[in-house]
Amino acid sequence: MQPRIPRQSAGEQDDRRPDGAGLDDRFTAELASAVSGARRRAVRDGDRHVDTAHLLHSLLESDADVRAVLGDGPRIARLLGYLVQRSIGYGLRWQSAVEESGAVPVVTGATGFSPLAEAAVDEARARASRRGTGRACGVDLLAALVADPQARAVEVLGRAAVEPGTVIAGVERYFEPAS
Template identity: 75%
Template sequence: MQPRIPRQSAGEQGDRRPDGADVGTGLGAHLTPVVSGARRRAVRDGDRQIDTAHLLHSLLEYDPDARAVLGEGPRLARLLGYLVQRSIGYGLRWQSTVEDSGAVPEVTGAAGFSPLAATAMANARARAARRGAAEACGIDLLAALVADPGARAVEVLGRAAVDPREVLARVENHFEPTP
């Protein structure tokens, strides 16, 4: 059976590919498919950079722990619905713009990522280091994605009636040791 969507080589993607998106992320093998998926979404959407909404969508696709923190059922379905709509209407106003709320210091040297996405990835690594983990996991990245109220990921969560503060509280509960 042939895949419904043919794969494109880097050469076929032309200038649409967010260059360097998978280089130097430092997130480790666990999150490699998340970054790759976000890069594919950015290319497909015609965006120059991977933003926090691309990362959130890909994270929910590839990481069962992140989905569990957000909760199953209608809320997750509504959130995924908004993320899917990005390329067919919702989110088109973001196309050809750079995601930068100005609320957090910009991380430089992360070609292919919006300033907020690069900052979120750096913050995910820092969260993992504070926990004593060698690599960031999906939960670290989820917490980092919702930390800036100006992030596109936070906007999508808000439209799906998911409170970012509740997400952060659930993340903290996820890492607390059980008695």
């Protein structure tokens, strides 16, 4: 019987990618911690891949800026409630399927990320690069998570009545220069 989560090489266990580019090189310390938390959550939940909902859950728990963009208070509580339920309720159907939208080719990479989660992580880094900063932050990843309407993170946000457009508007306000 094969393990549900692909085994990580020694380099990946400390959150290093096979190509040698560590998360520390691409992300702020806070975001690297959130991605590590998402990996632990996927293993704990018995999921095959880290998906966009794992990433969203970890961001909500660990990143105050992400919570501020989404609007602290009852909305965050609702979102966390739906995310916690994934292991006992609606998320069970996710365990037997790889998160993908068809727009991103399905590959079985060594990172253990679903294709959409991998694309979101890459897009977060690209967003930071376009802004002229070397490292992506949690708000960059939040924006990337809502980019594909097929993402599980978008489904969770929808269940909590949070529209992707509202998230993007909050992200844009977050990055607006203070005047």
